[in-house]
Structure formats: structure tokens, C-alpha cells
Amino acid sequence: MVERLVPDELWVLFRRVVLPTENRRPQGGGKRRAGDREALAAIVFVATSGCTWRQLPPVFGPCWQTVYRRFAQWSRERVWARLHRVILDELGARGELDWSRCAIDSVSVRVAKGLLTGPNPTDRGKLGSKIHLITDRNGLPLSLGISAANMHDSLGLMPLVRGIPPIRSRRGPRRRRPAKLHGDKGYDYAYLRRWLRGRGIRHRIARKGIESSQRLGRHRWVVERTVSWLAGCRRLHRRYERKPEHFLAFVGIAAALICHRRLTN
Incomplete structure (x- = not known):
């Protein structure tokens, strides 16, 4: 086992x-x-x-x-975040990470009690938390975060992009910025577009009231698939941890297992 x-x-x-x-033990003995x-x-x-x-x-x-x-x-000691980064370094050294097109999204989880919780507007106001993530073109999680369920998705974009660690590349220096970032209409704000352009990141964010919702998943389906992979970690179906760092630890464990699965395949 x-x-x-x-x-x-x-x-x-x-x-x-x-x-x-x-x-x-100085006196010896013990288990x-x-x-x-x-x-x-x-x-x-x-x-x-x-x-x-x-x-x-x-x-x-x-x-x-x-x-x-x-x-x-x-x-x-943030062991899970460091383990996730070590696995990403191994994937980057092998050329398994595709930075050409990344995607950002979030998913809400019900909560019994604890910090970083709030009324979920998509779940009839029940208490919940939200998992934010950025994935590469293959759906491998690069950056993770949690917040209360009533926090708007747009507020998580900057911390997530800044939270991408410098990852080894097959050639050249470490990399931490995607070439292009895809997001849904929840990230449709002019200041986010300016901020991404200032960091040299092209954006493809759906515009409210202009673009149809039928084609929004054409390139973002990889992050939706990663959300379903995270659901394979059944401890994330419902948050029972009162401490947010423990819940974030389980999110990090799930992300590390997803990346390690790609590393061994």
C-alpha cells in the first residue's frame, strides 16, 4: 500500500x-x-x-x-508547495510544460466552518471557499490559491500570476510568465488587461455582452479538465479543515499528484 x-x-x-x-532522547529509550x-x-x-x-x-x-x-x-513548513515546485522543475527540464497558452479559472467548494469562507452566490448563499488556479496548455497546474467563495474571480488574477514560481526550462533561464493567458468573462476588466500587457503577457479574455458563451471553452477546456482532476482528490469535495492553510495543503497535494502523474507517464 x-x-x-x-x-x-x-x-x-x-x-x-x-x-x-x-x-x-538524551536518556535513551522511547518508541x-x-x-x-x-x-x-x-x-x-x-x-x-x-x-x-x-x-x-x-x-x-x-x-x-x-x-x-x-x-x-x-x-x-510549506512542504507541499515546495514539492509541487520540484515536480514542475522536473517537467520543465524535460520540456513537458507548454507556456504558449495558459488558462485561469476557479471552482467553489462547500465549507462546514473556518476562516477564508463566505456566502457562495452560486450555491444559494451557503458557506463556501473558492480554489483559484492557472494551468499551462496541457492542463498542468502552475499556480494555486484559495479565498472565500464571495470573492470575485477577477481579484485572484494578479496574485495567481505573481505566484507562478520560476520554473526550469529545457533551454535557457527559468520561466514564470506565460506567453498568453485565457480567461472567461469573470476577468473582463480593463485594468487587468493593462496589467497583463505591462508584464508582456498577451490576453484572451471573453468580453461581456459581446462574445457568445458557446465558444468560450475552445481553449479553456484544459483548466476545466484540471478542475475535474482536482475533484479526484475526494478531500476537496467539501472543506472540513477549519484552518485555511490545511485546506490549501490538500490543494497542493492534489496538484503535486497531477503533475507527478504526467512526469511518470
């Missing part, structure tokens, strides 16, 4: 962002520290299956309290 959820290739990349630690690979496999199982921490099966070895503490520690 551990080797299936965390294959050797993913474990090697994970070891590049998390150094092995050994907690030895041996649970392995990081077993804890990582348990976290991936929780993310993909959607089960609660208490429902974690004992097949992985460490108890659910240990797995949760390890998850909280790695979330504070």
Missing part, C-alpha cells in the same frame, strides 16, 4: 524537500519515530479517499494522531 501510494520516484522528490530527521514515507502514504490516502483522520486504517503503521501532526508540521 505504501509503495503504491508513494512510488519510488515520488519518494525521491519528496526527500529533496524534507530532510530525514531522527529524534533521539522509534514513525517513517516519513509511511506518514506521507497515509496523508495521500486521506487526500484521495476523503476519509477522516480517525478513519485512517492501521495498515500504514503510524497512528492517526502521528500522521496528523506530521501533516500539520509539513503544512506549516
Whole structure:
């Protein structure tokens, strides 16, 4: 189970962002520290299956309290964002990232309680959060973010574009700006177009009241497909985490798994 959820290739990349630690008691004795690979496999199982921490099966070895503490520690240290970036670097070095046309979109998720939540205007005002993402032409997530569900999509464009990390290229320096960015009518604002032009990014944003909605998905369908890939991480179907950094951690885990799947195919 551990080797299936965390294959050797993913474990090697994970070891590049998390150094092995050994907690030895000065007086000796005590229990041996649970392995990081077993804890990582348990976290991936929780993310993909959607089960609660208490429902974690004992097949992985460490108890659910240990797995949760390890998850909280790695979330504070931004391990998942660094793992996502390492995988993107490997994809960029192989020429698997296509910067010629990127797409931006968001998806809303229901929330029980917690911070960064708000009434969802598309879900009868029920409490929710929103996941924002930018993907490359192949649908690989480059930048991620979360917000309250009542935050307008247009407010997430600038932070997402700025949040794209400098990623290795097959030739030349690192890259962090797409050549062209596609967006729906939620991003149809003149100041966003000026801001993108100022950064040397061409834009293709649908215009309200002018363009038909029938052809809006002609090039943006890749980001819609990535949203469905994120839904494969069942922990994202409904937000149960009160802390937004924990919810963002599961989003980062899902993005890392999507990119790693492309890396191994």
C-alpha cells in the first residue's frame, strides 16, 4: 500500500524537500519515530479517499494522531508547495510544460466552518471557499490559491500570476510568465488587461455582452479538465479543515499528484 501510494520516484522528490530527521532522547529509550514515507502514504490516502483522520486504517503503521501532526508540521513548513515546485522543475527540464497558452479559472467548494469562507452566490448563499488556479496548455497546474467563495474571480488574477514560481526550462533561464493567458468573462476588466500587457503577457479574455458563451471553452477546456482532476482528490469535495492553510495543503497535494502523474507517464 505504501509503495503504491508513494512510488519510488515520488519518494525521491519528496526527500529533496524534507530532510530525514531522527529524534533521539538524551536518556535513551522511547518508541522509534514513525517513517516519513509511511506518514506521507497515509496523508495521500486521506487526500484521495476523503476519509477522516480517525478513519485512517492501521495498515500504514503510524497512528492517526502521528500522521496528523506530521501533516500539520509539513503544512506549516510549506512542504507541499515546495514539492509541487520540484515536480514542475522536473517537467520543465524535460520540456513537458507548454507556456504558449495558459488558462485561469476557479471552482467553489462547500465549507462546514473556518476562516477564508463566505456566502457562495452560486450555491444559494451557503458557506463556501473558492480554489483559484492557472494551468499551462496541457492542463498542468502552475499556480494555486484559495479565498472565500464571495470573492470575485477577477481579484485572484494578479496574485495567481505573481505566484507562478520560476520554473526550469529545457533551454535557457527559468520561466514564470506565460506567453498568453485565457480567461472567461469573470476577468473582463480593463485594468487587468493593462496589467497583463505591462508584464508582456498577451490576453484572451471573453468580453461581456459581446462574445457568445458557446465558444468560450475552445481553449479553456484544459483548466476545466484540471478542475475535474482536482475533484479526484475526494478531500476537496467539501472543506472540513477549519484552518485555511490545511485546506490549501490538500490543494497542493492534489496538484503535486497531477503533475507527478504526467512526469511518470
